[in-house]
Amino acid sequence: MNFKEIELKFKADKISIKDFRKFCESRAGYEYITTSGFDQFFESPKDSTGFLRHRKENSRFNQLTFKRKLAEKNNFIRNEINISLGLEVTESQVTALAKELGYDFSFALFKNCFIWKFPLYTLVVYVCYDDNLKEIGRFIEIEMDEDHDWGSEDAAWQALTNLEKQLEPLGITAQNRVKRSLFEMFKPGAR
Numbered sequence: 001m002n003f004k005e006i007e008l009k010f011k012a013d014k015i016s017i018k019d020f021r022k023f024c025e026s027r028a029g030y031e032y033i034t035t036s037g038f039d040q041f042f043e044s045p046k047d048s049t050g051f052l053r054h055r056k057e058n059s060r061f062n063q064l065t066f067k068r069k070l071a072e073k074n075n076f077i078r079n080e081i082n083i084s085l086g087l088e089v090t091e092s093q094v095t096a097l098a099k100e101l102g103y104d105f106s107f108a109l110f111k112n113c114f115i116w117k118f119p120l121y122t123l124v125v126y127v128c129y130d131d132n133l134k135e136i137g138r139f140i141e142i143e144m145d146e147d148h149d150w151g152s153e154d155a156a157w158q159a160l161t162n163l164e165k166q167l168e169p170l171g172i173t174a175q176n177r178v179k180r181s182l183f184e185m186f187k188p189g190a191r
Contacts, residue, residue, distance in 0.1 A: 005067070005080035006156045007143035008164060009178040015171050017125055020140060023167065024116040024123050033115040035060065038131075040091065041183050042103035050079075051183050052103050054094045062087050064094055067181070074179040077153060080146070106187050107131070120145050121163060128182065136186065140172060 012020070024030065035057055042052040050068040055061070061084070068079040085094070095105055110129040115122060124141045142163050150156035164172060184190060 002146075003079055003081050004077060004146055004153065004156075005143065006077050006146070006153065006160055007141055008076060008160060010140045010172050010176050011178055012125055012138040012140045015140060017138075019170050020123075020125055020167075021114075023170065027116075027118065030116045030118045033117060034113065035115070036110070036112045038108045038110050039182070040094075040108045041106045041187065042095075042098040043106045043183075043187065044102045044104070046102060051106075052098050052101075053183070054091065054098075056085075056091065059087070062089055064097075067183070069181070074177070075181045075184075076177070076179075077157070078181075106183075109136075109182060109186060120148055120159065128186070130186075139178065139182075142167070142172075 037055065037057045040054040042054070044050070049070075050066060053065045053067065055063045055065070064083045064085055066079075066081045069075055070078050098104070108131050110131070110133060111126050112129075113124060113126040115124045122141075122143045122145070124139075124143070126139055126141075127135060128137045128139070130136050142160060144150070144156045144160050148156075150159070161174075164174065178185075
């Protein structure tokens with residue numbers, strides 16, 4: 001299970017964020033986190049299934065992530081390698097490294113994130129903006145803890161779909177899953 005991301009994403013435009021928040025806060029044992037900032041995406045013409053993402057919030061974290069899609073039809077389970085960087089590492093250093101690895105800057109999104117982190121999973125609602133800070137989408141995610149020993153991908157998937165069923169009264173259903181990543185939805189030429 002190392003370096004596997006197992007998650008579901010849903011458009012939240014027609015879902016009550018207030019009801020989602022009530023659901024999250026009705027469950028015990030969470031840590032509530034808010035964060036905002038730009039996600040910068042890098043792509044390579046030689047890699048049609050992978051991309052790099054850089055996130056930095058000045059005084060809190062700096063992270064470079066590589067993601068690889070494993071199924072043509074969805075992003076529910078994919079490879080994900082998160083590398084924590086020192087806060088002193090600059091965006092230009094990350095851009096230079098990405099270029100050396102064959103990945104060029106593609107685009108940036110600004111995100112406001114509201115996160116309920118539980119021991120085995122994370123529930124998130126976030127709003128995405130383009131680089132002019134025009135809102136372009138609202139999403140809800142359910143993500144299983146990738147550091148937990150689930151025993152198998154199937155066990156983590158089962159736990160994920162059980163959570164999804166609990167959220168059905170809010171309109172979060174298997175039929176409403178978003179199959180594309182933010183990278184696929186918002187990269188230049190994708191819309």
